[in-house]
Amino acid sequence: MADIRRLCSGVVTANTQDSPYVVYTSPTNKKTIIKSIVVTNLSSSTEHTFSIALVGAAIAFRHVIKAGESLVLPAAGLVLQSNEQLAIGASNSVHIRIIGEVIDASSSGSPxxxxxxxxxxxxxxxxxxxxxxxxxxxxxxxxxxxxxxxxxxxxxxxxxxxxxxxxxxxxxxxxxxxxxxxxxxxxxxxxxxxxxxxxxxxxxxxxxx
The missing domain is CATH 2.60.120 (Jelly Rolls)
Structure with missing residues (x-):
């Protein structure tokens, strides 16, 4: 049975877009495959920015999200290896939800x-x-x-x-x-x-x- 996990979900700490903070660490001897990323701006009048990084390397940095907008990032297939970390940040009023699948690091055909x-x-x-x-x-x-x-x-x-x-x-x-x-x-x-x-x-x- 697939081990699907919610890697993070909730309002991102404000003023962290330039210094994302760790919200998930891939388990020892496991790989975590990113399956879905959804970002929502909770403000009805102000655009904000957000950042997402794998092992300190950005997949989004100061990315603008308009007021009231939701973005689905088609980043399926990105990989965190054993003990590698996922980090997020935002300017204000942003909700980030990331889903992933955890597999054995030695699994045949793993990314x-x-x-x-x-x-x-x-x-x-x-x-x-x-x-x-x-x-x-x-x-x-x-x-x-x-x-x-x-x-x-x-x-x-x-x-x-x-x-x-x-x-x-x-x-x-x-x-x-x-x-x-x-x-x-x-x-x-x-x-x-x-x-x-x-x-x-x-x-x-x-x-x-």
Whole structure:
């Protein structure tokens, strides 16, 4: 039976958007797969901002949510490994609810962290994943611009671009939840930006046989 858990739910402590606080730690020898994220602005007149981070690496940072708005973030497939932490923050009057599934870390077919970079390099080979053992299916891709200026991101899989100079606006997040692109054994995935340390990257996948 699946071990589905509510990782957090409730009003976020105010004035924590720049310093998210830990609300969940993945159990020892377990992986936690993020299944659903819903963010709601409880103010009817004022926009607010929120931040969410895995292991200190943002998937949303100072992200604006309009008054009375709810956002469903399609971040399914992101992974917390054993003892890794989830943190949240907000400016004010924001409710964040996150659901996840807990599995054994050694489970066959469990998601892999392909890339987690708290600021991509400007070098094409600065953030590289070499698929050395088995074919890997890239499943989920999240890029968060954690700066006050627009920045671009590039992605190649096996030498082929799947993102080319894609602009991500200041404090915005690009989520591609179901990439389903195959990285054959021996191929590399490369991730880089035009601005050093601007883009935070989360990429997951599964080994296939």
């Amino acid at each position: 892999l962290v392909i890339q987690r970079a708290n600021g991509l390099s400007t070098s094409q080979v600065g953030n590289t994943y070499l698929n050395a053992s088995k074919d890997v299916l890239i499943k989920s891709v999240v890029f968060c611009n954690a700066t006050a200026s627009d920045a671009t991101v590039n992605v190649t899989l096996g030498g082929n671009f799947i993102a080319f100079n894609k602009t991500i606006k200041a404090y915005d997040t690009l989520i591609i939840p179901f990439v389903d692109q195959l990285l054959v054994k021996g191929e590399s995935a490369n991730f880089w930006s035009n601005t050093a340390s601007a883009i935070v990257a989360h990429v997951t996948g599964i080994e296939v046989t």
